[in-house]
Amino acid sequence: MKSHNPPLEPIIEYGVKDLFSKRRLSGIALAVRSTTSLDLIVHAHKLGWSGMVRRIVICQTEALPTKDTSMGQKPVITVEDITNIALEERRPGCEKGVLHEDAPVQTAVYRVQPGSGVPTHLHSRVYDLFVGVKGNLEIRYEGQHGNGLFVLKPGAFCRMPPGVRHEVSNPSKTDEAFFLLVQASHEGFDYVPVPFRTTEAALPFSPRT
Secondary structure (H helix, E strand, C coil): CCCCCCCCCCCCCCHCCCCCCCCCCCCEEEEEEECCCCEEEEEEEHHCCCCCCCCCCECCCCCCCCCCCCCCCCCCCCCCCCCCCCCCCCCCCCCEEEEECCCCCEEEEEEECCCEEEEEEEECCCCEEEEEECEEEHHHHHHEEEEEEEEEEECCEEECCCCCEEECCCCCCCEEEEEEEECCCCCCCEEEEECCCCCCCCCCCCCCC
């Protein structure tokens, strides 16, 4: 009986190293059966052949190396009480302590005395992510999507996008306040003092027009 099976199209066999160096074989699908064999199904359209290669070529290979993810790790940092760490004064009545910093992000805790805070400013590339820790703070802001006043209470969160003018103040007459600030991406950080356009700043040392 005459076979009606279509003729086999060309079959390509590469070693593993060659396989990954052949950029033209972007249609290759790999199904890894074990560390010592690969099933290679080569899609040949980009090589000028039509359809799918109709045979599976088994290539015996050496065991593929696995990366030891335990190497190069940074130490774990734990803080039992972030309101009781060493702080550095940034301006009268406002102190900052850095908990974590690398190129993409900085995490810090701020202690703000009554009547003090962070004067009006903006960042051109950095998100300010505020989390209330203790006491109440007022965050005033002006941006393309509107102006507002948000009270940052313990457990509250506020995301301040790049370009938005904002000010953080402690309106209390008697109680200090703490907040956690995550700045991302801290790489390329900038601090631009600017006045509000229409909002009245709470801090006497915030820039004015």
